[in-house]
Amino acid sequence: MKRWLGLVLLLAVALLVVWAGYQGYARLRALEGRVAALETRVQSQEEALKALAERVGRLEGEVFKAPAPPLSLPEVPPAPGAPAWPYAVGVVVAAVLLFFLLQLLRDNRRQEEARGQEPPSQESLEASRMEDEGAPPPRKG
Template sequence: MRRWLSLVFLLVAVLLVAWAGYQGYARLRALEGQVTALANRVQVQEQALKALGERVGKLEEEVFKAPAPPLSLPEVPGAPSAPAWPYALGVVVVAVLLFFLLQLLRGNRGKKEGEARETPPPQENLEAARMEEEGAPPRGDQGEGSR
């Protein structure tokens, strides 16, 4: 009985191997069919691209043969100029204001000079004040002999 049992196992193994081989063969045929279909699609697309390339070439020839005006920039519209009278009026107003400011400063300076002339300072104080204005240090209560 062992002999029959081993033959049955061997037959089952052969059948499984045959079934697996058939499945592999079927899958291979399906893949070959898909590859063939893809190759056909690629050929059709190549032909379509060649046809489009020829059409584009013909269009380019027509475009280059057709006369066309030369390329140029569009004309810029003239911008309206700003009126000049506000600037002239501003210059006149500033000049008048400067004139009045200078007159005011001259009037204040004339009043100060007039007051200064009314009270004449002593000679020593005048000389010391002039020296201090020129940048000398103040002398204090020292006389002229202490230089």
């Protein structure tokens, strides 16, 4: 029985090795297929790039053959004018401030005139009437 058991184990190990080899071979074939597909894609892309390079070369030739205007600096756009509203607001504010200043000066002048024209006293009225009649002015002192 020992003999059969060894042969069975040897056969099982051989089957496992064959199965693992087959799986490795199948994976290798799949990888070879993928590599072949990638090579095909790379070749088609190379051909497309070559065709594009030829077209670009022809276009460059046409562009360089075509007459071009001389190089010059671009035209400077005209500068927009300054807005007028800040100036108008400034003039109005200055006029209002000037008006208030003149009103203040006029009020100060009226107050000074009012202080300077105190109602005459009885004595000053008598002295001025006497001066009008020809009397000498009174002496102060």
